[in-house]
Amino acid sequence: MxxxxxxxxxxxxxxxxxxxxxxxxxxxxxxxxxxxxxxxxxxxxxxxxxxxxxxxxxxxxxxxxxxxxxxxxxxxxxxxxxxxxxxxxxxxxxxxxxxxxxxxxxxxxxxxxxxxxxxxxxxxxxxxxxxxxxxxxxxxxxxxxxxxxxxxxxxxxxxxxxxxxxxxxxxxxxxxxxxxxxxxxxxxxxxxxxxxxxxxxxxxxxxxxxxxxxxxxxHGMVQELPVKSKAKAARTRYFHYLVLRHADTVYLRKRGPKDIWEGLYDFALHETESAELQAVAVVEVVESLGGRVATDRVEEPTAALRHVLSHQKVEAKFHAVWLETPLPTATLAATGLAAYRAAEIEELPKSILITNYISNSGI
DNA sequence: TTCCTGCGCC
DNA sequence: GGCGCAGGAA
Known part of the structure; x- marks a missing residue:
């Protein structure tokens, strides 16, 4: 040495x-x-x-x-x-x-x-x-x-x-x-x-x-120095975003502490252990939020969008859902969701993942 | 695709 | 020691 x-x-x-x-x-x-x-x-x-x-x-x-x-x-x-x-x-x-x-x-x-x-x-x-x-x-x-x-x-x-x-x-x-x-x-x-x-x-x-x-x-050690141990591999998380829409509004919420993107805004999030989430499950998740899905207004989800962070990989699918009626106020209080118009959404701080989805989906 | 860089809080 | 974000290079 x-x-x-x-x-x-x-x-x-x-x-x-x-x-x-x-x-x-x-x-x-x-x-x-x-x-x-x-x-x-x-x-x-x-x-x-x-x-x-x-x-x-x-x-x-x-x-x-x-x-x-x-x-x-x-x-x-x-x-x-x-x-x-x-x-x-x-x-x-x-x-x-x-x-x-x-x-x-x-x-x-x-x-x-x-x-x-x-x-x-x-x-x-x-x-x-x-x-x-x-x-x-x-x-x-x-x-x-x-x-x-x-x-x-x-x-x-x-x-x-x-x-x-x-x-x-x-x-x-x-x-x-x-x-x-x-x-x-x-x-x-x-x-x-x-x-x-x-x-x-x-x-x-x-x-x-x-x-x-x-x-x-x-000493021919330029490529060896500095010595730096490698970071441990990132775990993968599977996000299903419910892009709940009613009239000309979309529901978003401000993310809380103890997780990634604290303070930034995103949609109603249903996280699962695997990438799978059947279309029928989307309706169930929405109904668990007190939402009534408009007939034939559940679109095919987006393909999985991959987003890499320092210690996590996120695979996210976005499910656009149109509601018959606004979400009940009890749901808003419990989830932090609130209805925003497109111009307001533009002004909210968002992660790159959410920003990319919005610009590609044309909200 | 994969790898790598980059400082502070808990 | 673990964890947070995005982008550019290999």
Whole structure:
């Protein structure tokens, strides 16, 4: 097993990155501000999102909510609607909560240090370090996927980066490497270096300024590092959506906690252990909701639409059903279902699965 | 199709 | 340690 770094922190590492960065950096809007609110917005959006996908969302959020007060005052549905399509919707709910917390408990001013930032909901070690260094020049090293990869390769760290326990070694190393005089520039540089030069699959080792010092390159281990254990296989769930329609309305409900897509809207859901659900069963399910199915108005269900999440695969069939009469109020109270017109549905926050169904079915 | 990336909460 | 989302690359 190769030996990791055991000597004093090398000066060549920061020097090489700080030389590389201004020549290769992408021009991104959040790199032109030191406003902690804007930096926080960008970091929360970029937490599990690539720059290319997150950029339009960042521009939308800073335009729609120029200040933390604007974001705090917005209804949750509206914030989720703006977040729609980014995934990991708890990020949006936490972000909204934190905006309200900053307004109410911090007088509208973001906390001014790494340790204070850590107290905010949705702000973990990475985001706190990013904001503290970018906005306040605090000397605290960021540790994200890029940094793990760069450090593992350059210094030959073989710990499993998916295991929380291995975080210590990386953090310790990063903390020794970050220079006191340019912490923000260093953090930007190492992450950008990982994103552009030291990429996961095909790093540009040929033109890499760290080629001579890089442990992985010198030992032919670039493809082996970083070490990362694989996630366990996702389970499959079978969703039968009852798209209950009456007159010009469709019934939807806001999803509750402890399951995927919390806070987003979907249709009446009948989940089964298998993909099967006979047409006659649809009528029974609707009647169990107190609905009266209009004669001959049960359409063939859609083909199964597959949707993959982090730890689940969803196979969903949509059954459009026209009702003779509106659902009884007792059912609405019990299920959370409510009738919406097409224009209202457009405004509700929805998962990509539901959004795709609606656009393909022409509601 | 399959694989992979990406941070924080519980 | 388990789990949450979507999209792009292989």
């Amino acid at each position: 190769p030996s990791p770094l055991t000597t004093a922190p090398p000066s060549w590492f920061a020097a090489a990155l700080l030389n590389w960065y201004p020549r290769h950096r992408r021009d991104l809007p959040w790199r032109h501000t030191r406003d902690p609110y804007a930096i926080w917005l960008s970091e929360v959006i970029l937490q599990q999102t690539r720059v290319k996908q997150g950029l339009p969302y960042y521009l939308d959020f800073v335009t729609t909510y120029p200040t933390v007060q604007d974001l705090a005052a917005a209804p949750q549905d509206e914030v989720l609607r703006h977040w729609q399509g980014l995934g990991y919707y708890s990020r949006a709910r936490n972000m909204h909560h934190t905006a309200q917390q900053v307004v109410q408990e911090y007088g509208g001013q973001f906390p001014g240090s790494y340790h204070e930032l850590l107290k905010l909901r949705g702000v973990g070690q990475y985001t706190a370090a990013a904001i503290a260094s970018f906005a306040y020049d605090e000397q605290v090293a960021v540790l994200d996927g890029n940094v793990f990869r760069v450090l593992a390769r350059v210094f030959g760290l073989t710990q499993d980066i998916a295991a929380p326990a291995s975080r210590k070694a990386f953090q310790q190393l990063a903390d020794t490497l970050i220079p006191a005089d340019q912490p923000a520039e260093f953090n930007q540089a190492i992450m950008e270096f990982g994103a552009i030069q030291c990429t996961p699959a095909k790093p540009d080792c040929l033109f890499c300024p760290l080629q001579q010092q890089c442990f992985a390159f010198q």
